[in-house]
Amino acid sequence: MTTYSRIIGVGSYLPERILTNADLEKIVDTNDEWIVSRTGIRERHLAAPDQFTSDLALRASQAALQYADIDPASLDLIILGTTTPDRIFPSTACLVQDKLGAGGCPAFDVQAVCTGFVYALSIADKFIRSGSAKRALVIGAETFSRLLDWTDRGTCVLFGDGAGAVVLEAAQEPGIYSSHLYAEGQYNNSLTVPGYIAEGRLQGGNGFTTMNGAEVFKLAVANMSSAVKEALTVNQFSIDDVDWVVPHQANTRILGAVAKKLQLPSSKVVQTVSEHGNTSAASVPLALDTAVRDGRIQPGHNLMLCAMGGGFTWGSALLKF
Numbered sequence: 568m569t570t571y572s573r574i575i576g577v578g579s580y581l582p583e584r585i586l587t588n589a590d591l592e593k594i595v596d597t598n599d600e601w602i603v604s605r606t607g608i609r610e611r612h613l614a615a616p617d618q619f620t621s622d623l624a625l626r627a628s629q630a631a632l633q634y635a636d637i638d639p640a641s642l643d644l645i646i647l648g649t650t651t652p653d654r655i656f657p658s659t660a661c662l663v664q665d666k667l668g669a670g671g672c673p674a675f676d677v678q679a680v681c682t683g684f685v686y687a688l689s690i691a692d693k694f695i696r697s698g699s700a701k702r703a704l705v706i707g708a709e710t711f712s713r714l715l716d717w718t719d720r721g722t723c724v725l726f727g728d729g730a731g732a733v734v735l736e737a738a739q740e741p742g743i744y745s746s747h748l749y750a751e752g753q754y755n756n757s758l759t760v761p762g763y764i765a766e767g768r769l770q771g772g773n774g775f776t777t778m779n780g781a782e783v784f785k786l787a788v789a790n791m792s793s794a795v796k797e798a799l800t801v802n803q804f805s806i807d808d809v810d811w812v813v814p815h816q817a818n819t820r821i822l823g824a825v826a827k828k829l830q831l832p833s834s835k836v837v838q839t840v841s842e843h844g845n846t847s848a849a850s851v852p853l854a855l856d857t858a859v860r861d862g863r864i865q866p867g868h869n870l871m872l873c874a875m876g877g878g879f880t881w882g883s884a885l886l887k888f
């Protein structure tokens with residue numbers, strides 16, 4: 568009998584501090600009207616100076632484990648998507664494992680920028696389908712604000728910090744129907760933090776996010792739409808069979824354009840970008856948890872997750888919640 572993986576717990580965490588568009592007006596030459604009309608973003612959360620990605624990930628993980636009503640020691644896999652690890656090494660997944668008291672199982676990070684959670688979910692699904700794991704914690708967590716140049720109005724208004732997590736368990740029925748991952752490395756300079764560490768300091772380029780906004784916009788719409796279409800085709804689903812699309816929260820114009828391309832009513836697209844900003848790898852599980860806890864997503868609903876990020880990387884996952 569085929570083994571599938573299914574989500575048995577969801578959780579998320581947003582740091583307390585909120586940075587509004589009005590706050591940003593005091594830092595850079597911008598205004599609420601520009602930010603809202605171009606991106607839909609009204610506010611974002613920022614980690615406290617003493618909070619690291621693993622701290623945010625821990626809170627989201629604890630919420631997901633509590634939802635699933637399971638002991639962290641019963642996990643046999645931890646995968647964490649992040650672009651902002653606490654340290655160069657060890658992985659943030661290992662730090663979270665230690666904080667949870669879930670030692671012993673494999674734990675590793677996945678770097679696919681904003682597609683990090685979809686990549687991590689897909690890998691965990693494959694571990695479970697192959698019989699290598701029975702219970703996995705999958706996390707997307709970021710302190711992306713630490714990669715922002717607060718004098719660059721073109722990027723600093725877009726991003727925020729946060730974390731989301733799910734617990735996946737082996738099941739006899741889907742669960743995850745399929746997942747689809749892609750990358751096109753020729754766009755590595757279109758969205759990047761170009762610096763690297765050597766000889767004890769940052770070398771080459773710099774440590775801030777740089778972006779070709781127009782190119783990201785165009786390819787985000789095209790790639791997320793095509794990844795969704797692929798998942799529909801492979802599973803012989805129509806878009807009407809999907810109850811909710813839970814996309815990476817880049818901005819409302821990108822989400823609107825994806826919905827239009829898929830002939831999908833915007834009312835079926837979970838949108839949290841107005842309150843969260845773009846939280847990179849954390850955005851899909853944050854949006855998922857938000858819509859589960861406010862009652863929109865119900866057990867048995869068909870969900871389409873999709874994301875696109877630096878690399879470029881992109882992907883989708885179709886699942887029954």
Ligand code: ACO
Nearest residue numbers: 597598601605681720721724780781783784787817875876
């Ligand atoms: N406030 C006010 N003015 C601004 C700001 C700001 N925060 N940022 C840029 N501007 C100015 C520009 O300097 C430019 O001025 P100019 O005409 O005098 O040169 C003007 O606004 C227009 O700039 P454009 O870049 O043409 O604005 P556009 O309408 O294309 O929107 C945006 C820019 C919002 C970045 C858009 O390209 C976009 O949404 N791209 C996708 C980016 C994204 O989502 N990145 C996230 C990471 S990738 C991912 O998650 C998939």
